[in-house]
Amino acid sequence: MTMLTKPVEKRRIPWQKISHYGLLILLSIAILLPIYVIILTSFKRQVVVMSKSPVWWFEPTLNNYNEILQNHNFVRHLISSTYVGLVSTVLTLFVSSWAAYAIARMKFFGRGVMSNATLLVRMVPPVVLTVPIFGLWRQWESLWVNAPWHMRYVEWVNNSALCTAQGDLLDATCQIFADGLTDGRLGLILFYTALNLPFVIWLLVGFIQQIPMELEEAAIVDGASPFQVFRQIISPLMRGGYAVAAIFTFRIAWNEMILGLILTSRRTYTLPVKTTLFIDQAGVQWGLIMAMGTLILLPPLLLTFFSARQIIQGMTAGAVKG
Amino acid sequence: MSIQKQSWVPYLFILPAAIVLIVGLIIPVGNALYLSFFSWDMGTPWDTAEFLGIENYTRLLQDETVRKSIGVTLRYTFWTTTLEMIAGIGLALALEKPIRGASIFRTIFILPLMISPIIVGLIWRYMLDGRTGIIPHYIGQIGELIPFLQNFGFVKSAYLANIDTALRAAIVVDIWQWTPFIFIIILAGLQAVPADIVNAAYIDGANWWQMTTRVKLPMIRNLIIVTLLLRLVDVFRALEVLFVMTFGGPAQATEVLSVKIYKTAFAAQNLGYASTISMVLIGITFILSIFVLIYNNPTRQEGSH
Numbered sequence: 367m368t369m370l371t372k373p374v375e376k377r378r379i380p381w382q383k384i385s386h387y388g389l390l391i392l393l394s395i396a397i398l399l400p401i402y403v404i405i406l407t408s409f410k411r412q413v414v415v416m417s418k419s420p421v422w423w424f425e426p427t428l429n430n431y432n433e434i435l436q437n438h439n440f441v442r443h444l445i446s447s448t449y450v451g452l453v454s455t456v457l458t459l460f461v462s463s464w465a466a467y468a469i470a471r472m473k474f475f476g477r478g479v480m481s482n483a484t485l486l487v488r489m490v491p492p493v494v495l496t497v498p499i500f501g502l503w504r505q506w507e508s509l510w511v512n513a514p515w516h517m518r519y520v521e522w523v524n525n526s527a528l529c530t531a532q533g534d535l536l537d538a539t540c541q542i543f544a545d546g547l548t549d550g551r552l553g554l555i556l557f558y559t560a561l562n563l564p565f566v567i568w569l570l571v572g573f574i575q576q577i578p579m580e581l582e583e584a585a586i587v588d589g590a591s592p593f594q595v596f597r598q599i600i601s602p603l604m605r606g607g608y609a610v611a612a613i614f615t616f617r618i619a620w621n622e623m624i625l626g627l628i629l630t631s632r633r634t635y636t637l638p639v640k641t642t643l644f645i646d647q648a649g650v651q652w653g654l655i656m657a658m659g660t661l662i663l664l665p666p667l668l669l670t671f672f673s674a675r676q677i678i679q680g681m682t683a684g685a686v687k688g
Numbered sequence: 689m690s691i692q693k694q695s696w697v698p699y700l701f702i703l704p705a706a707i708v709l710i711v712g713l714i715i716p717v718g719n720a721l722y723l724s725f726f727s728w729d730m731g732t733p734w735d736t737a738e739f740l741g742i743e744n745y746t747r748l749l750q751d752e753t754v755r756k757s758i759g760v761t762l763r764y765t766f767w768t769t770t771l772e773m774i775a776g777i778g779l780a781l782a783l784e785k786p787i788r789g790a791s792i793f794r795t796i797f798i799l800p801l802m803i804s805p806i807i808v809g810l811i812w813r814y815m816l817d818g819r820t821g822i823i824p825h826y827i828g829q830i831g832e833l834i835p836f837l838q839n840f841g842f843v844k845s846a847y848l849a850n851i852d853t854a855l856r857a858a859i860v861v862d863i864w865q866w867t868p869f870i871f872i873i874i875l876a877g878l879q880a881v882p883a884d885i886v887n888a889a890y891i892d893g894a895n896w897w898q899m900t901t902r903v904k905l906p907m908i909r910n911l912i913i914v915t916l917l918l919r920l921v922d923v924f925r926a927l928e929v930l931f932v933m934t935f936g937g938p939a940q941a942t943e944v945l946s947v948k949i950y951k952t953a954f955a956a957q958n959l960g961y962a963s964t965i966s967m968v969l970i971g972i973t974f975i976l977s978i979f980v981l982i983y984n985n986p987t988r989q990e991g992s993h
Contacts, residue, residue, distance in 0.1 A: 386787060393779070394796045397868065403822070404811045446905065465705035474698035480706075482981060489977040491925040494966040497723060498955045500715035501734065513729045540689040560712020563705055592697050621804035623928050624950070638806050643934055652814055659807045666802040673829040674795040677802070681869065682876045 404663065408656035415653045420449075430657035438640070438654070447636040449538050451619040452549050454558040458615045459608055462563050466570035467596050471582070481571070492624060495557075500628050503553055507546035519543045535651035541634075549631035557629060558619040566611045569683050572601060585666030610680040613669055620665060637662050717970065723963035730957035737960065744964040754965060756940050757948040764855060764944055765923045768862040773916055775863065776870025781900060783871075784878050797868035805928035812861045813933045823943065824872025843877050848934055854941040858930060865929070877908040910983055917980045924973050945969045 409426040434440045468474070468582060469481050510516050523529045529540035538551065547553035572643065577600065585595050623638040630639060641658040644651040713901045724744055728737035733801070748754055801806070815823050828844025831837050847857040855868035881904055905912070927946040930936065936943030936951060946969065 369847045383787070386783060386785070389779075389782065390793045395791060396864070397796055397800060400808075400811045400815060400864070401803070403815060404807065407814070416820055418819060420825055461704040464701045468698040468701035468750070470700040472701070474695065477698070480702060484709075484982055486974065486977050487709060487717075489921050489925070489973045489980070490713055490717060490925075491946055491966075491969050491973055493925075493949050494720055494970050495713070495716045495964070496950065497959050497962050498719035500953075501723070501728075501959060502716060502719050503739065526810075556708070559711055560708050563708055563712075567705065574829055581702070592701075617802060621806075623804070623806045624931065638804055642806060643933070650813075652719060652820070654812075655810055659810060660803055661806075662807060666804070670799055670802045674791065674798060677798050678794065678876070680870060681798070681801070682873055 374500065379583070391537075398683035401663070404656050406527060407652065408660040409657075410653065414578075415656070428652040434654055434657055440658075441593065442633070443635050443637050443640045444509075444661075445538050446551060446630070446634050447620060447638075448635060450554045450558065451616050453551075454555045454562070454619045455612050455615045457555065457559045458562045458566055459611060462566040462611070463570055463604065464596070465563075466567045466574055467600060470571045472592075484564045484567050488568065492561065494624075496624060496628055499553075499557065499625070500548070501687050503547040503629075507548055507553075511546045514674065516544075528558075545634065548629055548633050550634050551630070553629040554619075554626060556623065556637070557613070557625050561622075562615045562618055568617060569611055570607050571603065572605055572683055573610075577603050606676075610671065610676045610683070613673055613676055614680050617666060618668070620662075691982045694698070695951060699831070719971075720963045720966050723960050724962040724967050726963075727958075728960040730954065730959055731952070731976060734846075738958070744961050747961070748968070749962050753940065754948065754968075755944050757945055758968070760855065760940065760942065760945040761924070764859060764862075764942075765920060768866070768923055769800075769916065769919050771859070771863055772867045772870050775867045775914075777874050777905075777912070779867070779871045780874035781879055781904075784875065786879070797872060799867040799868075801869055807934045808861065808865055809929040809932035812857075812864075812929075816848050817843075819848060834991055849938055851938050851941045854934060854938055858934065858942050861933065862923070862926075866922075870915055870919065874908065874912065877911040878904060879937055881907045891938065913938065914983050917983065919975050921976050924969060924976070967976075981985060 367509060408430055409428070410421070410424055411427050411429060414421050414424050465480075465484075469477060469484075477591075523540045523544045526540070529537055539609060540672070542551050544550075544554075547556070565641075581599050581603075582595050585599055590598070621638060626636045627638040627642070630636060637658065641655055641662065644655045644658070706912070725740060725742070726737045727740050727744070728734065739849065804839075815821050818824055824844045824847060827842055831842030841853070845853065847853040885903065885907070886899070894903065907915055926944075926945065927950065928942060930942055930947050931950065934942040936947040945965065947963050949962050952958050952965060956962075
């Protein structure tokens with residue numbers, strides 16, 4: 367009997383732990399289910415997609431993927447999305463890190479205004495910008511789209527062997543200045559940069575403030591200019607901040623649809639815009655949407671699994687100071 | 689100490705950002721304000737726009753559909769933020785204790801925030817569809833199994849197509865997407881509460897309830913306020929999920945202000961009046977942002993990190 371009491375004491379069922387894990391698993395299922403459904407559905411035949419009762423087991427098919435690859439210029443829109451995402455991310459990082467450095471470390475007239483204004487414009491609802499951007503940018507672009515040098519450039523792009531490979535990256539680069547602000551990638555790049563700047567400046571100010579001042583002071587004593595200090599001391603120490611900022615910026619640009627719809631045309635639609643075009647009067651082409659959706663999902667999915675730590679850092683930095 | 693000697697250096701650093709913000713955000717917002725006094729139809733040249741003075745605004749005040757839309761927006765915002773805050777804080781308190789494998793769960797929890805809003809809208813539209821949707825199907829089956837529950841809405845129906853249920857369904861989708869965000873932020877805040885404070889309260893004999901309401905939640909009060917404010921702003925700004933899921937319908941059941949603005953501009957093609965409605969939305973977010981500014985400004989250097 368003495369033998370029995372002790373092990374029983376030790377093997378008490380850890381109810382708290384079980385309920386803890388149970389709750390977490392339940393929540394995870396709730397979160398993953400829609401993602402599972404979208405991936406699953408993308409491999410279904412049209413008949414199965416439209417079936418009246420849920421189908422969990424079926425013979426998978428690549429029909430939907432073949433269709434979007436062959437008949438819907440998937441690659442072209444992929445390039446458009448990637449291009450806009452990457453260029454606007456790089457642009458945002460450069461521009462915002464300079465501004466963040468000035469706000470975090472320099473004293474100048476208008477600093478307070480600048481930092482408060484940054485926060486205020488961060489809250490502007492994108493839908494408010496649709497109308498003015500649609501109207502205003504169209505006016506601006508007409509100023510240079512009709513300029514002689516621009517026409518000559520377009521002519522060169524259309525004839526140059528370097529640029530005419532349809533839909534490939536080089537072509538996208540050539541076209542970027544040939545297109546106007548409102549029917550190509552240039553306007554979208556500019557818009558996403560503007561949209562992301564306030565948050566990223568805010569984020570990077572926090573990162574810079576955590577870097578000890580002593581390093582910079584020593585460099586200044588040694589006669590370094592502010593530009594050298596930024597490039598050689600601050601920038602290398604900010605890699606963590608840049609990674610967080612890049613994830614958030616790319617995510618916005620990759621996922622956004624409304625301004626994409628307004629600022630691109632048939633040739634330059636980004637992937638989310640292209641996806642919504644599968645909804646029309648004739649109905650919703652669910653199979654194609656799910657295949658498209660799965661492919662759009664992949665980069666954010668991979669980003670999440672490989673850099674969850676940075677994402678959480680960025681999210682909490684948005685709410686928690688520093 | 690300041691790191692620069694010449695006074696023009698800081699301006700050089702902020703110049704590119706200032707240009708992008710002015711061209712991309714500030715001028716467009718100013719332009720929206722300007723347009724809000726005009727009657728301008730899409731597809732017509734700007735020269736033909738007609739200056740109306742405050743006529744758009746008097747129209748706004750009398751516009752039943754705008755009033756309806758504001759009502760929908762407020763109900764949508766109230767229920768999403770309230771339920772998300774309660775669920776998010778509750779879960780954070782329940783799951784606060786560090787456990788093995790927490791990082792895997794945390795990774796899963798941030799997934800809904802990383803997915804494109806239009807994908808979120810489309811997948812829920814498919815799952816809630818009255819014909820093919822799995823959610824109405826299983827809810828209907830539960831209702832058949834336990835007929836008593838049918839009184840509480842457990843019947844197979846097209847939730848997004850039904851005026852009475854569309855907004856509720858949209859609220860559920862938002863809760864699915866954003867509760868994890870609140871959960872993760874509050875959890876980070878709770879885990880940053882200094883251990884000696886918690887221990888001191890524990891030694892003083894505080895029970896779980898007292899510990900939560902008197903020690904932990906007050907400690908992260910500011911964090912909760914800022915999270916709530918950020919969430920509020922984001923709900924008002926959001927457009928894309930509802931855009932692809934219901935496009936404001938059926939009737940006006942899910943037509944929040946942002947959808948209303950888009951429809952006025954690009955479906956009714958009334959760019960001037962759409963800008964007038966925009967001013968309501970921007971006014972709301974502006975007021976909320978002022979509060980965020982008061983509670984949380986990273987450039988106001990008080991204390992240390």
